[in-house]
């Protein structure tokens with residue numbers, strides 16, 4: 001290789017390695033990082049709070065009361081959870097890009113400064129690691145893709161605390177830099193014709209976050225389904241409601257077709273077995289309630305059936321008791337759920353027999369399913385065989 005070529009190559013390599021000067025003069029740096037970071041912080045905060053709410057609904061803690069309404073509450077919070085997580089993807093990418101020169105910076109040689117430097121780098125590593133872990137596992141879960149061997153729920157929950165904790169530490173450590181970045185004018189150099197400005201970069205970032213949100217979550221908004229190109233559910237399904245686990249998938253096709261099907265109800269006063277005719281002969285109630293899946297999709301249905309309270313009252317159950325419902329499904333994680341007493345007292349907590357005025361489609365839980373307001377979809381157990389009153 002000629003000497004000229006070598007020098008040319010060296011110059012090119014040099015241009016790739018950012019100097020502190022580049023850090024100040026290009027679109028990267030604190031002004032960009034602080035602004036994108038602020039929105040990323042908001043996204044992580046919303047994601048954390050809505051995730052915590054979803055967690056406590058699924059893992060109730062005695063003495064922690066949760067609201068049983070409005071019926072759309074979980075639909076809204078879980079929609080926000082998936083939307084803020086999705087918006088965080090372009091935000092975290094731009095954020096990492098904006099601070100990239102710092103990530104590859106040479107550590108200082110002075111031992112005291114080195115210690116501080118390593119501490120700060122370590123906290124950033126934890127933040128980036130936990131943040132990326134949450135976004136990747138969350139998105140993969142929405143797509144029902146589990147390319148790992150650990151339990152999603154416990155790992156996603158534990159890492160949420162690591163992520164939010166390192167966000168708080170990071171914001172606290174960076175507060176002076178953030179203040180200065182927001183105080184300084186957005187643009188540092190006169191606009192060069194044709195060159196992108198920081199304003200353009202930020203606007204493009206907000207736009208990509210918005211597009212990501214709309215493309216994943218608008219499946220739940222009637223009329224917007226066709227733009228939900230990234231959604232994991234089409235929004236279509238029998239009786240106008242999507243299906244997560246079908247009757248075939250749950251291997252319940254034979255048992256639910258059994259004409260001898262009875263709902264076994266047990267409580268303090270004993271046990272009764274109710275046929276479909278028995279249930280249809282009881283006072284019927286109709287309620288418009290959403291199925292709101294943890295994956296972010298949701299769909300409304302007009303459900304008809306009997307109030308849980310009316311059924312458990314037959315065996316001495318009251319609105320002070322928890323009620324466990326069990327599916328005819330033999331295997332699978334969502335065969336059983338507990339309806340806490342607060343929901344048992346809600347007249348709209350139904351053992352549903354119909355959807356849209358028609359008997360339930362097998363995929364929606366025929367002959368009988370649980371549906372209650374403001375609950376995660378995973379707790380709306382289908383193909384019921386047993387209802388048990390549990391007195392505290």
Ligand SMILES: Nc1nc2c(c(=O)[nH]1)N[C@H]1C(S)=C(S)[C@@H](COP(=O)(O)O)O[C@H]1N2
Pocket residue numbers: 241242243244245250291292293294327329332334335336363364365377378379380381382383
């Ligand atoms: N027995 C049983 N019930 C179940 C499930 C299941 O796998 N088995 N999946 C749950 C999940 S994750 C959701 S989102 C809702 C979906 O109800 P749908 O199929 O009627 O829309 O059912 C819930 N009920």
Ligand SMILES: [Mo]
Pocket residue numbers: 244292293294295377378
């Ligand atoms: Mo679900």
